[in-house]
Structures are given as C-alpha cells and as structure tokens.
Amino acid sequence: MSNGRRTNIGMAALIIGIVGIVIIWIPFVSFASIVLGILAIVFGALAYWGKNRKDPLGLAGFILGLITIILIIITVVIAATVYVYISGMGEHSVIAPPSVTLKLSDADQYASGDGFFADGEDVLIVEHAGGDMISLLDLEIQYRAPGGSEWRNIEEADSIDGDDNLEYTSYFYILSVGETLTISADGNPLTGKYDLRIIHNPSQAFIAMEYNLNLE
Secondary structure, eight states, X not given: OHHHHXXXXXXXXXXXXXXXXXXXXXXXXXXXXHHHHHHHHHHHHHHHHSTTOOOHHHHHHHHHHHHHHHHHHHHHHHHHHHHHHHHHHHHTOOOOOOOEEEEEEEGGGOBOTTOOBOOTTEEEEEEEEEEOOEEGXXXXXXXXXXXXXXXXXXXXXXXXXXXXTOEEOSSOEEEOTTOEEEEEOSSOOXXXXXXXXXXXXXXXXXXXXXXXXXXX
C-alpha cells in the first residue's frame, strides 16, 4: 500500500514535470508552467524524501520541476533584455537633419524683397532660402570669435523675435521658404566679426554656418 502511494506521487511528479517543460514553449498557456513546476517539485520531494520512500520517479519529477522553473526565469530575463534593448534603440534612433538652406546676414545690411529693413536693435537675420519647413524650437543659434574654440548660445542676452512673415501655430513657430527670423539684442548687442552656426537639436546637425560675419 505504501509502495503504491509512493509510486502514484512519484508518477504524478514526473508527468507534471514533463508537461510543465513542454507548455513553456506554447503561447498563451506558458504561464501555467510556473504552477506545474512548483507542483512537480513538491510532489517529487514528497515521493523521494518522504518517510521510507526514495521513489526514483519522484526524484525525476523533482528535477524536471526545477528545470521548468529555471527555464521560466531564463525566458523572462531574455524577454526583458530584448524589450529593454529594443526600447533603447527607439529612444536613440538616428534623426535625420532637415534638408534646408538658411542664410545668415547682418541685420543692418539686410532688406527683404518686400522692402523690409531691420531696425536699430536688430543684429542678425536668418533667412529660409529653400528646403523643408523647420520649427524654431528645434534650432540653437551659436556664435564665437572668429577661429575661437568656445561657442556661446544666443539666448539670455539676446531675444529672438520674428517679423510679420513668421507663422505661428498652437505649438510651434514654423519657418518656411522666404520667411525670416530676426535676432534682436536688447541692451547687449553683438558687434564686430563673429562665426555663427545653427544647430538642429533633434539631429544635432549643423544646418547653417557663416564665418567672419560682420555685425554692426
């Protein structure tokens, strides 16, 4: 009677362990292998280490249960690693710079086709001469002394304003072909010769560069 019970428990542990390993690879039901793995371990331990038993089927079921749990852990780790890797690729995907031509000019020497002239506080004109529309919020305008190594942003000391041709939407300032951006210096004008460049922040690409531009 004792041997029959021992054999039944050991056989149950073995069968459950085999089923648990198999269904790991079956979509939608693989989660059940966690429960089966635990049951195989419990029944196998009872069949092999229970009093006066030592059922080899129970030991086999116990081992299969452990293998099931280990495979589940490995599968979860691999899935999580792949997910993190793919998510990281999406976050660091390469953004192509816009295909655009921007011209940098001294404001005092600039006149548009419709007769627009900059006023005395304006320092720099950025003209969209062709290509894609761009958001001004994506741009960073920098300057340095000619040939110098330190670039500085035109931001706090200089305010950015647009002329009447500049479009405005609910979320973005948009600069398209033929429109201009006026850089005004409120109390801290840039005068003299400077190297200037415009960076497209999403792609970190230089989309305009002008050397030794004389700002008056």
